[in-house]
Amino acid sequence: MTADPRGVLTGVHFLDGDHAACEGALAAGCRFVAGYPITPSTEVVERFAGRIPLVGGVFIQMEDELAASIAILGAAWGGQKVMTVTSGPGLSLMMEHLGFAAITETPCVFIDVQRGGPSTGLPTLPAQADMMQVKWGSHGDYQVIALCPSSPQECFDLTIRAFNLAETWRAPVFVMMDEVVGHMTEKVVIPEASAIEVVERRWTSKAPGQYRPYEPTPDGVPEMVRAGDGYRIHITGLTHDERGYPAMNPQHQDRLIRRLNDKIRKAGEALVDVREDQCEGAEVLVVSYGITSRVASAAVRSAREKGIRVGHARLVIAWPFPRDRIRALASGVRGVVVPELNLGQMVQEVERSIPAGVPVLPVDHAGGTVHDPDAILQRILEAAR
Amino acid sequence: MSRVEIRIGGLGGQGVILSGILLGRAASIHDGRHATLIQAFGPEARGSACSAQVTIDDDPVDYPYVRQPDILVVMSPDAYQIFASQLKPGGILIYEEDLVTPGPGLPDGVRCYGVPATRFAEELGRRLVLNIVMVGFFVGVTGIVSREAAEQALLALVPKGTEALNRAAFQKGLEHGLEARERTVARDPAASAPRLG
Numbered sequence: 244m245t246a247d248p249r250g251v252l253t254g255v256h257f258l259d260g261d262h263a264a265c266e267g268a269l270a271a272g273c274r275f276v277a278g279y280p281i282t283p284s285t286e287v288v289e290r291f292a293g294r295i296p297l298v299g300g301v302f303i304q305m306e307d308e309l310a311a312s313i314a315i316l317g318a319a320w321g322g323q324k325v326m327t328v329t330s331g332p333g334l335s336l337m338m339e340h341l342g343f344a345a346i347t348e349t350p351c352v353f354i355d356v357q358r359g360g361p362s363t364g365l366p367t368l369p370a371q372a373d374m375m376q377v378k379w380g381s382h383g384d385y386q387v388i389a390l391c392p393s394s395p396q397e398c399f400d401l402t403i404r405a406f407n408l409a410e411t412w413r414a415p416v417f418v419m420m421d422e423v424v425g426h427m428t429e430k431v432v433i434p435e436a437s438a439i440e441v442v443e444r445r446w447t448s449k450a451p452g453q454y455r456p457y458e459p460t461p462d463g464v465p466e467m468v469r470a471g472d473g474y475r476i477h478i479t480g481l482t483h484d485e486r487g488y489p490a491m492n493p494q495h496q497d498r499l500i501r502r503l504n505d506k507i508r509k510a511g512e513a514l515v516d517v518r519e520d521q522c523e524g525a526e527v528l529v530v531s532y533g534i535t536s537r538v539a540s541a542a543v544r545s546a547r548e549k550g551i552r553v554g555h556a557r558l559v560i561a562w563p564f565p566r567d568r569i570r571a572l573a574s575g576v577r578g579v580v581v582p583e584l585n586l587g588q589m590v591q592e593v594e595r596s597i598p599a600g601v602p603v604l605p606v607d608h609a610g611g612t613v614h615d616p617d618a619i620l621q622r623i624l625e626a627a628r
Numbered sequence: 629m630s631r632v633e634i635r636i637g638g639l640g641g642q643g644v645i646l647s648g649i650l651l652g653r654a655a656s657i658h659d660g661r662h663a664t665l666i667q668a669f670g671p672e673a674r675g676s677a678c679s680a681q682v683t684i685d686d687d688p689v690d691y692p693y694v695r696q697p698d699i700l701v702v703m704s705p706d707a708y709q710i711f712a713s714q715l716k717p718g719g720i721l722i723y724e725e726d727l728v729t730p731g732p733g734l735p736d737g738v739r740c741y742g743v744p745a746t747r748f749a750e751e752l753g754r755r756l757v758l759n760i761v762m763v764g765f766f767v768g769v770t771g772i773v774s775r776e777a778a779e780q781a782l783l784a785l786v787p788k789g790t791e792a793l794n795r796a797a798f799q800k801g802l803e804h805g806l807e808a809r810e811r812t813v814a815r816d817p818a819a820s821a822p823r824l825g
Binding site: 255257423426427428429430534537538540541544612613616 | 649652653656657662663664665666667689690691692693
């Protein structure tokens with residue numbers, strides 16, 4: 244189906260990434276946001292709070308991030324498409340409810356506008372250091388989907404996609420922005436509502452009495468109902484059976500947790516999005532994501548001017564990590580260069596994905612600004628030797 | 629044209645950020661090129677030093693920050709002090725001439741263009757439009773964004789009911805900029821050679 248025109252601000256705009264992400268959420272059909280504003284993500288909820296009365300929906304400024312992250316899960320079971328928005332310190336507080344979202348298979352979107360950490364760190368300056376936290380920060384085995392926009396246009400586009408993926412896979416989906424992408428202003432084209440695909444919730448067609456909340460469909464994802472529509476449902480963070488009732492034994496644990504993980508891990512190409520630039524026949528491969536991919540592009544161009552055949556693979560979907568694709572692209576290269584605004588996070592995924600013997604050269608950075616393209620260029624030159 | 633980096637500096641309240649938005653919007657939406665605006669963000673963004681960075685390119689802008697501006701626009705002495713030495717040699721300095729006095733320490737070959745933007749704005753009846761005078765002057769001197777694009781961006785951004793005032797401010801700056809440029813070229817024909825934009 245296509246977007247509800249009430250939420251779509253069709254036109255050509257000059258917007259920053261935070262505002263563009265808000266418009267993406269509205270276009271995707273998000274009608275409930277609970278948040279606890281935090282720099283550098285505040286503009287997302289500020290705009291949402293201003294726009295939602297015109298569109299029809301709810302914004303609640305909660306007492307803290309724990310409340311924000313659980314309120315959205317309640318609203319999702321009430322039938323809404325939901326989102327919360329935060330940055331590092333708030334994200335840390337949301338980890339409990341990230342796990343609750345995963346085990347209850349509640350469709351929800353988290354926008355994380357990353358800033359320097361740990362703790363309060365650098366409130367107004369960028370980092371990409373929450374990449375592992377969103378994957379591993381809640382306890383237990385679970386999967387998330389994480390998208391990495393590198394421009395305000397992508398903040399719009401990928402936020403819509405985040406909502407669609409959340410509904411398709413019934414899993415928490417992250418939009419991993421950073422302070423630079425959030426605060427940079429560029430042209431953003433918002434199409435007509437009829438040109439925006441939105442994915443509807445997997446509503447059941449079964450009658451009350453026949454419906455079981457956690458009975459998987461063939462792709463492993465169960466169907467949903469709206470609380471209060473006459474179905475008997477039980478939603479719990481405890482390990483549960485297909486009726487949703489606690490079933491705390493190894494057999495149900497194995498069945499449920501494998502299914503939760505496998506529905507994402509075995510999704511295959513549906514959850515792979517690597518943008519490849521001249522990767523065929525490359526002698527050096529650069530793997531990047533988010534704002535760093537733009538800086539890396541400058542370095543890649545300089546290296547090509549020096550005659551080096553550099554391929555550039557940009558991860559639009561960082562989680563699930565596209566292990567097979569990266570392995571294929573890295574086969575036959577002399578080295579893989581991985582710049583990121585942290586001291587080495589996604590580079591670990593690259594290292595364990597690629598063929599033995601191919602050197603991996605991280606270009607780490609503690610955050611606070613973007614890389615100097617020369618630092619990335621130097622590593623490319625080193626890899627090409 | 630390849631990448632052009634612009635830095636705009638002044639005091640909070642002078643309309644520094646809006647100037648950047650105007651130029652970026654004009655270049656990317658109305659001139660059909662690419663532009664990225666980054667604004668100084670943080671406690672310094674109100675009341676004291678304030679700055680915006682605009683990068684304009686025919687290709688998508690990759691590296692997002694301004695490193696060595698081709699053009700520096702300053703509306704306060706502080707902004708001049710902080711940013712003047714970062715200008716690219718041979719670049720362009722545009723300054724509010726009643727507030728800023730260019731001194732030594734400018735890189736080689738920088739061409740300086742002053743405009744009494746605040747006074748012009750006051751003569752038009754609203755001191756507030758000094759930034760629009762500056763933008764008009766910028767367009768006249770550099771030609772980096774087209775006059776038509778700048779006017780379209782202006783009308784898209786200013787509050788309803790203020791269009792005439794803002795147009796007048798833009799026009800005042802533009803004319804002054806075109807004259808300043810002609811005078812410079814008359815003195816130094818080399819100045820006309822690679823007109824930026």
